[in-house]
Amino acid sequence: MIDFGYSIKADRQINFDTNSKRMLEFVRTAEPSIDWCMSCGTCSSACTAASITDYSLRRLILSVRRGIESDVLNTVFRCRFCGKCANACPRGVNTRNIIYMMQTAATKILNHETLMH
Amino acid sequence: MEAAANLSRMGHTVTLIEKSSATGGRLNQWHALFPSRISPRPLLERLKSEISGNVNVILDAEVTGIEKNDDGYVVDMANNRMITADAILLTSGFDIFEAEKKEEYGYGIYENVITSVDLERIFNTGQPLLTVQGRKPSRIGFIHCVGSRDEKAGNFHCSKVCCVTAVKQAIEVKELIPSAEVFLFYMDLRMYGRHFEELYKDAQFKHGIQFIRARLSEAFENEDGTVQIRIEDTLLARPLKMSLDLLVLMVGIQAPKKKGNIIDLVGIQRDTDGFPKLDDPYGMPFRTGIPGIYCAGGITGPKTIDETLTEARAVASEIDAYLTGMPSFSNFESIVIGL
Amino acid sequence: MKNEGKKRLWQEYQKEIATDNFFYGRSCVRQNFFPGAEQTFLKILRESLNKTVFENPGHTTCTGIGYHCDVVPLNTTMTVVARQFALMTEAGFENFAVSCITSFGLYTEIIETWKHFPETETQTREFLKQATGREFKIPHNLAHASDIIYKLRHEIAAISPYRLVNHITGKPLKVVEHIGCHYSKMFPEKGIGGAEYPYVLAGLAEALGGEVIDYPERRHCCGFGFRQYVIRANRGYSLSCSKKKFDSMEPYKPDVIITNCPGCPYFLDRWQYVVSEMEGKTYGENGHGIPVLTYEELAGITLGYDPWEIGLKTHQVSCEPLLVKMGVAFDPSGKYRGKNNEYLGRPAKPTHLRIDMDAIVLEPSKQPFEVTHD
Numbered sequence: 001m002i003d004f005g006y007s008i009k010a011d012r013q014i015n016f017d018t019n020s021k022r023m024l025e026f027v028r029t030a031e032p033s034i035d036w037c038m039s040c041g042t043c044s045s046a047c048t049a050a051s052i053t054d055y056s057l058r059r060l061i062l063s064v065r066r067g068i069e070s071d072v073l074n075t076v077f078r079c080r081f082c083g084k085c086a087n088a089c090p091r092g093v094n095t096r097n098i099i100y101m102m103q104t105a106a107t108k109i110l111n112h113e114t115l116m117h
Numbered sequence: 118m119e120a121a122a123n124l125s126r127m128g129h130t131v132t133l134i135e136k137s138s139a140t141g142g143r144l145n146q147w148h149a150l151f152p153s154r155i156s157p158r159p160l161l162e163r164l165k166s167e168i169s170g171n172v173n174v175i176l177d178a179e180v181t182g183i184e185k186n187d188d189g190y191v192v193d194m195a196n197n198r199m200i201t202a203d204a205i206l207l208t209s210g211f212d213i214f215e216a217e218k219k220e221e222y223g224y225g226i227y228e229n230v231i232t233s234v235d236l237e238r239i240f241n242t243g244q245p246l247l248t249v250q251g252r253k254p255s256r257i258g259f260i261h262c263v264g265s266r267d268e269k270a271g272n273f274h275c276s277k278v279c280c281v282t283a284v285k286q287a288i289e290v291k292e293l294i295p296s297a298e299v300f301l302f303y304m305d306l307r308m309y310g311r312h313f314e315e316l317y318k319d320a321q322f323k324h325g326i327q328f329i330r331a332r333l334s335e336a337f338e339n340e341d342g343t344v345q346i347r348i349e350d351t352l353l354a355r356p357l358k359m360s361l362d363l364l365v366l367m368v369g370i371q372a373p374k375k376k377g378n379i380i381d382l383v384g385i386q387r388d389t390d391g392f393p394k395l396d397d398p399y400g401m402p403f404r405t406g407i408p409g410i411y412c413a414g415g416i417t418g419p420k421t422i423d424e425t426l427t428e429a430r431a432v433a434s435e436i437d438a439y440l441t442g443m444p445s446f447s448n449f450e451s452i453v454i455g456l
Numbered sequence: 457m458k459n460e461g462k463k464r465l466w467q468e469y470q471k472e473i474a475t476d477n478f479f480y481g482r483s484c485v486r487q488n489f490f491p492g493a494e495q496t497f498l499k500i501l502r503e504s505l506n507k508t509v510f511e512n513p514g515h516t517t518c519t520g521i522g523y524h525c526d527v528v529p530l531n532t533t534m535t536v537v538a539r540q541f542a543l544m545t546e547a548g549f550e551n552f553a554v555s556c557i558t559s560f561g562l563y564t565e566i567i568e569t570w571k572h573f574p575e576t577e578t579q580t581r582e583f584l585k586q587a588t589g590r591e592f593k594i595p596h597n598l599a600h601a602s603d604i605i606y607k608l609r610h611e612i613a614a615i616s617p618y619r620l621v622n623h624i625t626g627k628p629l630k631v632v633e634h635i636g637c638h639y640s641k642m643f644p645e646k647g648i649g650g651a652e653y654p655y656v657l658a659g660l661a662e663a664l665g666g667e668v669i670d671y672p673e674r675r676h677c678c679g680f681g682f683r684q685y686v687i688r689a690n691r692g693y694s695l696s697c698s699k700k701k702f703d704s705m706e707p708y709k710p711d712v713i714i715t716n717c718p719g720c721p722y723f724l725d726r727w728q729y730v731v732s733e734m735e736g737k738t739y740g741e742n743g744h745g746i747p748v749l750t751y752e753e754l755a756g757i758t759l760g761y762d763p764w765e766i767g768l769k770t771h772q773v774s775c776e777p778l779l780v781k782m783g784v785a786f787d788p789s790g791k792y793r794g795k796n797n798e799y800l801g802r803p804a805k806p807t808h809l810r811i812d813m814d815a816i817v818l819e820p821s822k823q824p825f826e827v828t829h830d
Contacts, residue, residue: 002733006692008699014350016359035322038306039330039352062353065327091318217461220652226461335652337672338457340708345672358672 019067026115027064027101034098036091037061043085043095049078057085057095060102073109076102119426120206120413122167123433129440132173132200134180134192140165142210143415148240150422151278151285152312160422175200183383183410190409203409203443204436208429209379210415214264214272214368222263222366227338229254230364232263233279236286246293246363250342254297254362257290258346259283260333261303265369274390276369277419280307283367284320291324299326300361302333302348310421331357336364370419383410392418403432411436457670462653469640469650473607474551474597478509479544483556484517486718492767494555496756497601504759505611509553512543520558524682534576535583537566542584542592550596553604557717560600561638564646567594600639602716602751606648606656609663616758620666620712623783628667629711632746633657634701634724636717637677651675657714660751664758666712673704680719698727702739702746709741712778713748724748729772732808743810745773757784764790774811788813 028034041058049055055078063071076099085095108115118140121131139145141164144157168174175194182193189203216224216232224230228249231239239246248254261283265276280303287299306328308314320326331348339345344364350357372391373380380393385405388394393412396404403413413432414425478501482494501507519536522528540563544552554560570577584590605612620629635654640647649655652675658668679697684690701724705713715721725748732738732745740746748771749757756766757779763786768775779786791812794800805811 004691004730004734005688006690006695008731008734009692009696011696011700012355014353014355014357016357032322035325036318038317038321038328059353062350066350066353066357068353217464220465220650223461225464226458226653228458335675337674338670339672347672 014066014068016066020069021065021067022115023067023069023072023102023105023109024064026105026117027098029117030101031094031097033093034061034064036093038091040090042088042090043093046084046088048080048082048084053078055079057099061098064102069106069109072102073106076106079103118164118168118172119429120208120433120436121172122164123430124436125168125171127433127437129437130173131171132175132202133168134175134178134194134200136177136179136209138177140168140174140176142208144422146234146237146241148237149285149289151281152310152316154285154289157422180379180382181377183379204440205383205410206432206436207379207383207405207410207412207416208414209373211370211419212373212375214270214371216263216366216368218270219263219267219366221335222260222333222364223336223338223344224366227336227344227364228342229338229344229362230336230366232366232368233259233282233286234368236290236365240286240289246290248342248362252362253294256298256300256359256361257287257294257363257365258300258302258344258359258361259287259365259367261301261367262332263366263368264371266304270369271374272369272371272391275307275419276371277307277309278421279367279369280305281310281313281316283365284308284313284316284326286365287326288316288320288324291326299324300359301326301328302331302346303328304330304332329357370415372416372418380416383407385410385412390418392416401435403428403435409439465653466649466655469645469648469655471603471646471648472597473599473603475604475607476507476551477549478507478551478553478604479547479549479595480509480511480553480601481515481518481540481555481559482511483559483718484521486556489718489722489770490750490753490767491770492756492765493750493752496761496766497555497605497752499761500612500752500755500759501604501608504615505608510547510549512547515540515543518556518559518562520556520562521682523562524558525686526683531579531583533562534566534569534580535587537563538580538584538592539588539590541595542588542590544595545591545593550593552595552598554598554600555718557600557602557636558638558719560598561636561642563595563598564643567598568643570594600656600716602639602656602660603648605751605755606659609660612755612759613663613665616664616755617760618758618782618784620661620664620754620758620782622711622781624781628665629778629781630669630709631661631666632671632674632705632708632710632713633661633668634674634678634713634715634717634720636715636720639716657716657751660755661714664754669705669708669710671705671708673701676701676704678720678723680717680723694723695727695730698723699731702728702731705746706739710746711781712754713746714751714754715748716751721748721750725772729806729809732806736808738809740773741777742815743808744777744814744816745809747771747773747775747778749775749778757782760784762786762790764793773809776813777816780816 039058044050044056044058055075079099081096089095105115121133125131141161144161147157150157178194180194184191189201190205192200213234264270265272283301287301291299308317330351333346333348335347337345343360343362345360348357386394395402396406403411405412411432413428498509501509519528519533523533640651640654644651647654661668677697679694685694713724728745738745753766763779769791792800792802
């Protein structure tokens with residue numbers, strides 16, 4: 001193979017049509033209040049983990065909706081369930097259950113299990 | 118109509134000039150009013166009944182000129198008709214942004230791109246909502262701020278009512294086609310009024326409508342007629358593309374720009390946003406600065422129906438004060454409301 | 457797709473294009489990538505259409521690449537451009553025909569700057585006078601060479617023996633048109649058809665019988681830009697931009713890509729080879745890749761000029777499949793022959809990209825290389 005000295009860069013564009021929404025369905029079945037979320041970011045501003053890692057619940061809920069599973073797999077386990085986000089949420093979303101469900105889904109995916117309750 | 122009815126009740130002689138063949142203006146176009154989604158028909162009926170018998174209504178009359186003479190104003194209409202008046206109230210309403218101007222959205226080029234006005238008309242016909250190819254759409258997208266908050270489109274201002282209209286229409290579409298996925302692409306969600314925020318939450322929770330903070334840069338038509346859109350998911354800071362069966366453009370409200378429109382005919386100065394420059398926007402938001410000529414309703418900017426009716430009653434009382442304060446009070450002729 | 461909608465837009469974006477008496481400003485790098493292209497333009501205008509096109513070999517680069525790479529300051533660029541105009545004025549011409557799209561964008565930008573900031577024009581005149589003693593007039597008509605070909609497209613079609621049509625099936629060939637970014641993205645009103653649906657190449661393709669296809673990434677930049685590819689390690693950016701376009705146009709099965717910029721055909725042509733080496737993927741039929749032509753080369757082929765003479769030899773993606781589809785008469789062996797029929801040798805074969813006449817299916821019933829007249 002010729003070494004050109006450069007390479008093709010991965011396409012960053014989210015392909016909404018082809019990304020799987022299985023994680024969203026999994027979480028939503030258990031915790032429908034995920035649909036109340038308006039991405040205001042109050043949760044991530046209160047978040048303990050967000051101060052020292054790149055964990056952001058606001059972003060994770062969006063990633064789940066867009067089918068970007070890598071974001072969840074890489075960061076969701078940083079949550080320690082302190083509960084500050086649930087306290088802060090202006091819409092009363094059950095954030096801890098959402099995070100718990102995302103962690104459950106992530107574990108299943110990492111163990112190559114099917115995403116079923 | 119509301120102003121006419123009020124002025125008539127106060128004892129004045131009122132003529133209502135209507136450009137089209139029916140009174141009621143935009144109310145005739147809408148299917149359901151936000152936020153509670155009631156039909157506009159009862160309101161329209163009430164207004165029509167209040168003016169019947171006491172207001173002189175001239176239909177199919179386009180105003181071609183307004184001149185001042187010693188006695189008052191002379192209003193010329195098409196087909197050589199003419200009427201005189203002591204005071205004139207302009208209630209010709211606002212214009213809707215022509216979506217073709219946003220070339221990159223493909224209105225008038227791509228088949229499955231329609232505007233919110235088109236959608237409201239489809240709701241009114243009671244016909245099923247189908248793509249041009251005759252399929253039931255499984256994915257519908259609404260684009261906010263088409264022609265508003267957009268310098269390139271010539272309208273820097275926000276049109277106020279389109280956000281809540283989009284949410285309302287999204288719910289209506291979801292009720293028509295429960296299996297469809299509905300997406301709203303917004304910059305901000307201006308849910309300012311009473312019960313608007315509840316409508317937003319209901320849209321998300323009860324109806325499963327998805328909100329994506331993004332602005333559409335270009336749309337494209339695939340071979341099968343579906344529309345592919347190119348947006349940036351701003352809250353994730355990544356570009357995103359998706360296919361939709363139907364794209365609805367929330368077209369904004371703008372001041373009349375066409376040649377020969379009534380604002381320019383009368384000689385009212387325009388403000389920076391194109392709407393009439395108001396003499397006293399806080400205290401008397403219907404005074405044009407020209408004695409005897411007033412503006413009310415959509416002509417002065419984006420407005421809801423309840424605001425328009427309130428303004429109508431306010432300006433009626435102002436016109437009454439103006440007329441009763443005139444030296445030749447006992448001899449006044451008619452007040453004309455132009456459209 | 458409702459074509460009336462597009463046509464309405466095209467009416468809104470029209471501009472004046474001169475049809476004769478041009479001063480021609482060549483591109484600095486184009487002649488390295490596609491040596492025959494500019495010569496073909498001159499031949500079409502001078503010989504086939506009897507127009508006057510004047511050249512002054514003393515003209516220089518417009519410094520567009522330097523300007524966009526931040527190595528040439530704006531004042532210098534303005535003065536160099538002024539000198540180009542001065543050469544035009546001295547030769548007695550008012551119509552400037554520009555070969556390169558970046559030059560076109562640059563000249564347009566400078567003329568607009570002078571219009572809005574007259575002090576810069578005065579300063580440029582002073583600089584030019586001091587440096588060279590020359591004076592200039594702003595061209596009465598500034599047009600890109602593709603605008604001129606567009607304006608004369610019906611005349612060209614009228615005298616062309618060939619068409620952008622598959623000569624066996626009679627079906628129009630599928631054309632992807634790629635417009636250089638500096639043509640209309642900067643000043644939409646200076647481009648025919650505007651920025652969203654440019655018509656300058658689509659018009660030419662349609663006049664020659666082709667079918668222009670629309671694909672999602674039509675407006676995407678090919679990645680040429682300037683400053684990023686100058687450094688080798690950054691070329692992945694440019695490569696990925698072109699690849700995004702190829703992936704997007706592939707399902708529409710285009711027969712040819714036509715462009716009007718020097719850099720775009722270069723990249724769209726060469727990157728197909730690089731993608732094939734890196735990923736083993738080829739676009740187009742039978743692994744041949746999609747031929748990329750400049751608008752002059754396209755006009756030249758349809759006018760019946762010899763494909764090798766106009767420089768199709770230097771294309772990485774072989775143009776033979778297109779020539780065979782159009783029924784153009786040519787000698788395949790002429791590809792590797794130079795002046796006086798001297799054999800030039802053959803370059804190494806790409807690993808995946810098929811080249812030359814390899815695996816091109818010829819219709820058995822038809823005589824190959826037959827000239828079909830319209």
